[in-house]
Amino acid sequence: MAGGVTTISVRNILMVLVVILGLAIGLALNSAQQTAFKFSLPEVEAPVPVPSLTQQEEAPVLSPVVMYSERDVITEYLLQREQSRSAQLELLKEVASDPESATMVKQEAQKRIIELARLVELEVNVTGLLRSEGFNDPMVVASEYGVTVSIGTPMLSDTEASRIGNLVSRMSGVDPKQIVILERGRK
Numbered sequence: 001m002a003g004g005v006t007t008i009s010v011r012n013i014l015m016v017l018v019v020i021l022g023l024a025i026g027l028a029l030n031s032a033q034q035t036a037f038k039f040s041l042p043e044v045e046a047p048v049p050v051p052s053l054t055q056q057e058e059a060p061v062l063s064p065v066v067m068y069s070e071r072d073v074i075t076e077y078l079l080q081r082e083q084s085r086s087a088q089l090e091l092l093k094e095v096a097s098d099p100e101s102a103t104m105v106k107q108e109a110q111k112r113i114i115e116l117a118r119l120v121e122l123e124v125n126v127t128g129l130l131r132s133e134g135f136n137d138p139m140v141v142a143s144e145y146g147v148t149v150s151i152g153t154p155m156l157s158d159t160e161a162s163r164i165g166n167l168v169s170r171m172s173g174v175d176p177k178q179i180v181i182l183e184r185g186r187k
Contacts, residue, residue, distance in 0.1 A: 074139060081141075089116060119143065122172055129167055135160075137184075140168075146178030154185035 095101050096109040123140045126147065130138035137152030147168055156164070161181050169176045 078139075085116060085120070089113065092116075115144065122147070126168055126171055129171055130164065133163075133167065135164065142172065146180065147172055147174050148180040148182065150182040150184055152184050154183060156181070156183050 092109045092113050096106050119142045122142045126140045127138050135151050139150040141148045164181050165176050165179050168179050
């Protein structure tokens with residue numbers, strides 16, 4: 001703090017914008033989900049008779065639990081990730097092309113756009129490599145902190161896990177200590 005003026009870095013401003021954007025997307029998705037399931041019953045003029053049950057009959061039990069398959073959960077995650085990245089990219093493009101944005105802010109936005117593109121490309125390439133090597137239904141999540149790989153196999157051998165780690169490390173340049181390998185599926 002020099003002369004009573006607080007300096008805020010461009011990175012901090014961008015981080016705050018990304019957090020706000022993430023919250024806005026989350027609220028929008030939550031709102032969309034809540035409104036998507038609202039419906040109204042038609043009004044009925046006369047009461048509808050309810051059939052009575054005898055002692056031998058049991059009322060059907062309806063379960064409010066909705067079961068999702070593993071594939072549904074993964075598909076939903078991938079869709080949300082794509083929506084989040086698209087929103088980030090759109091915001092960054094606006095900042096980078098805004099004539100009123102400071103030069104440093106524009107440069108940081110451009111760097112982040114390039115980084116997002118690199119991460120997406122890395123995920124696609126590693127996923128394709130793992131598929132071509134025979135690993136079942138790989139899902140790859142890359143960030144500036146490392147790479148997480150989820151394989152659709154309930155149990156990987158130490159040899160398979162080591163092979164995955166080596167392939168990901170060589171392709172991504174990420175230190176093996178920053179690679180997380182997860183197993184999915186029923187054991």
